[in-house]
Amino acid sequence: MKDPDTHLGAPARRMTQAERRDRSERELIAAAIKVVAEQGVSAATFDSIGREAGFSRGLVTQRFGSKEGLIRTLIAHLHDWQAEFLEAGDIEGMNGLNALIALIRLHTDHLRESPEGDAYFMLLSAAVADRLETRAAFAESHEMERALIRAIISRGQASGHIRPDVDADAEALMAGCSLLGIRMQFMIDPAFDSAPVRDALIETLRSHLAPNSGKAT
Numbered sequence: 001m002k003d004p005d006t007h008l009g010a011p012a013r014r015m016t017q018a019e020r021r022d023r024s025e026r027e028l029i030a031a032a033i034k035v036v037a038e039q040g041v042s043a044a045t046f047d048s049i050g051r052e053a054g055f056s057r058g059l060v061t062q063r064f065g066s067k068e069g070l071i072r073t074l075i076a077h078l079h080d081w082q083a084e085f086l087e088a089g090d091i092e093g094m095n096g097l098n099a100l101i102a103l104i105r106l107h108t109d110h111l112r113e114s115p116e117g118d119a120y121f122m123l124l125s126a127a128v129a130d131r132l133e134t135r136a137a138f139a140e141s142h143e144m145e146r147a148l149i150r151a152i153i154s155r156g157q158a159s160g161h162i163r164p165d166v167d168a169d170a171e172a173l174m175a176g177c178s179l180l181g182i183r184m185q186f187m188i189d190p191a192f193d194s195a196p197v198r199d200a201l202i203e204t205l206r207s208h209l210a211p212n213s214g215k216a217t
Contacts, residue, residue, distance in 0.1 A: 037115035096156015108198040
C-alpha cells in the first residue's frame with residue numbers, strides 16, 4: 001500500500017504536509033473518476049477507490065468524510081477542469097457569441113476522451129434515479145454552469161455580438177439543457193455521432209442570437 005508521505009521519483013526536498021495532502025487528494029480523485037467511469041457508481045466504494053489509488057480506506061474516509069463529500073469534491077474538480085480548458089482556449093478573450101460556440105465545442109468534442117465527464121454524468125444519473133441527497137450538489141453545479149453561460153451571453157449583448165432583446169437566463173438554460181441531452185445520448189449509445197447535432201445546435205444559436213446577419217463576427 002502506498003504511503004502518502006513517500007512517492008517514487010519525488011524530489012529530494014521533503015514535501016510539506018499541505019503538498020502531501022494535495023497530492024494524495026488529486027490521486028484519490030483520479031482513482032474515483034476511474035472507478036466510476038469504468039465500473040459504475042455502485043463500484044465506487046471507499047475501499048475500491050483506496051485500492052485503485054494505492055491508499056487505505058481510512059485515508060479516503062479522512063479526505064472525503066462521506067459519499068456526498070466525495071461527490072462534491074469531484075464536482076469541484078470537474079469545474080476546475082472545465083475552467084482550465086476554457087482558459088487554454090482563451091474563451092474569455094472571445095466575443096460572447098464565439099465564446100458560447102467554443103464552450104459548446106468543448107463539451108461535445110471531448111465526449112469520447114473524458115472519463116471525468118463520464119463519471120460526472122453517471123453520478124448525476126444515479127443521484128436522480130435513486131433520489132439521493134447528492135441531487136442538491138448537482139443542482140448547485142448546474143446553476144454554476146447556467147451562470148457561466150448567462151455571463152457569456154450577457155457579455156455578447158454588451159459588446160453588440162448578441163441581440164440585446166433575448167433573455168440571457170432562458171437562453172443559458174436552453175443551451176445547458178441541450179448539452180446535457182447530447183451528453184446523456186452519448187452515454188446511452190456510445191456509437192452516437194454528436195457532430196451533426198453539435199453543428200445544428202451551433203447554427204441554431206448563431207441564427208437566433210446574432211444581430212441582423214445571423215453570423216458570428
